[in-house]
Amino acid sequence: MQTAHQDTFAADNLPPRASWPELIFDLPHLHYPAQLNCAQELLQQASAQSDKVALIGAENNLTYAQLRQQVNQISHVLVEQLHVIPGNRVLLRGANSPMLVACILAVWQVGCIAVPSMPMLRAKELGVMIEQAQISAALCSEALKDELLTAQSEHPVLRQIMYYGGTPAQQQLPSSLHAAMKDKSSQFKPVATSLEDVCLIGFTSGTTGKPKATAHFHRDVMAICDCFPVSTLRSQAEDIFIGTPPLAFTFGLGGLALFPLRVGATAVLLEKYTPETLLQAIQQHRATICFTAPTFYRQMTAIMLQAASKFDLSSLRKTVSAGEALPAATRATWQTLTGLRMIDGIGATEMLHIFISAADDEVRAGATGKPIPGYQATILDGEGNPVPVGVVGRLAVKGPTGCRYLADPRQANYVCNGWNVTGDAYVMDDDGYFWYRARTDDMIISAGYNIAAPEVEEVLLQHPAVAECAVVGCPDEERGQIVKAYVVLAADFEPNSALEKTLQEFVKATIAPYKYPRSIEFKTTLPRTDTGKLQRFRLRECA
DSSP: OOOOOSOOHHHHTSOOGGGSOOBOOOSGGGOOOSBOOHHHHHTTHHHHTTTSEEEEESSOEEEHHHHHHHHHHHHHHHHHTSOOOTTOEEEEEOSSOHHHHHHHHHHHHTTOEEEEEOTTOOHHHHHHHHHHHTOOEEEEEGGGHHHHHHHHHHOTTOOEEEEEOSOTTGGGSTTBHHHHHTTSOSOOOOOOOBTTSEEEEEEEOOSSSSOEEEEEEHHHHHHHHTSHIIIIIOOOTTOEEEEOSOTTSHHHHIIIIIHHHHHTOEEEEOSOOOHHHHHHHHHHHTOSEEEEOHHHHHHHHHHHHHSTTTOOOTTOOEEEEOSSOOOHHHHHHHHHHHSOOOEEEEEOTTTOSEEEEOOGGGOOTTOOBEEOTTOEEEEEOTTSOBOOTTOOEEEEEEBSOOOOBTTOTTHHHHEETTEEEEEEEEEEOTTSOEEEEEESSSEEEETTEEEEHHHHHHHHTTSTTEEEEEEEEEEETTTEEEEEEEEEEOTTOOOOHHHHHHHHHHHHHHSOGGGSOSEEEEESOOOBOTTSOBOHHHHHHHO
């Protein structure tokens, strides 16, 4: 089928098909038509139950009919005022909200490629995304415009930005998406995209400091909606989804937007949560499915133990944990307090969503689970060969989704003999359950956030006080891991708590604040080999 894309940048920069992982479609419902637009598919419920609330936000709710109308109006703005053509990349920047979901769907509907960005990213990080994906347009929350404008000034390939949200006065400005939508038709014919047209570019932190751009097709978006939610969540139209992960994380995009829309359910999208406000929101909205990281579950259990009768969580039927290893104690305490068996899961930006998990009677405490229907998994040694049961090795998976990095030689590192090799060390038991052991690279996972150690090191080295530094993950009961920096100071600088605070604030001001080193230890030297190579493992042992 002839692709609808006119801008072929993404297609031209896909890795050669021979270097893709093997894709398997062994479930009948994963066979999609050659012409597929995932926005059109996800909005089908708008006709069947137009008056039902689809999205609940802090400031407004959208029924399915209102969501479709908003998506159609934004689509007209994209085409008629931003003059996008199919295949263009559009940056999405905003906290979780119904408007952000509508923007993403509109980008897909017009045949463009959505590039969601984390709200906390700074101009430097946004600039890398803009250049790598050659992004020409952006839809951005008024509250997050400053860093994007700085990035635009340094990366003129980003030519056009429209803003949403803000004050009533701001919504009347020519640059306001709201003002542009007012006179637009509520009807729009979706662009006839191919099932293998790229519709989503997700950036992953990687392990070298340079993010990798993962390309996903319209078919991939539908496949994750038709795997984990069907087999593990068993989601249905009556469900109310809630959770904390940003929509810029594929974990959040799936769990808080795609999955509920696919079955005609409702999603609660609030910009900011604390563990206590999440508990309150679950009670208020009678949520049935919750997505968050182990850190949040651990904090929520602590609050519940202090105020056992304060929150009514009886509406919940499924709670999903992902983003980092789930401690057995957290899972056990949660089950004691709620009667629910936590659903643990592992996914990857490269795979789009969860591919190993377990629910209900299939849960085995301490294990992540088994490959969900549609996926296969194995454990490989360093040479790419399967290892026996009980032997720790590299986790490898395959299914209807898989890794495709845009113009990146690291494709060869992630794909081995047709398998996606995730960078996690796992062991499989005799019953086919997979047990997490560690990361196999320099990624630090803190409270569900992926943080690349070299990126933090690069920022620290920009400060005049820092002569050398090394960053590692340090075990932490609250967050799983924290970022710890070992710093050798330049001449004329003395180690003290004031300098530690200065370095922490410097990192916060340069890159996303969650990446800053929560612990800094000053050293006179760093451990190195005879050839000068840093011995990170020695620092990890110290940490």
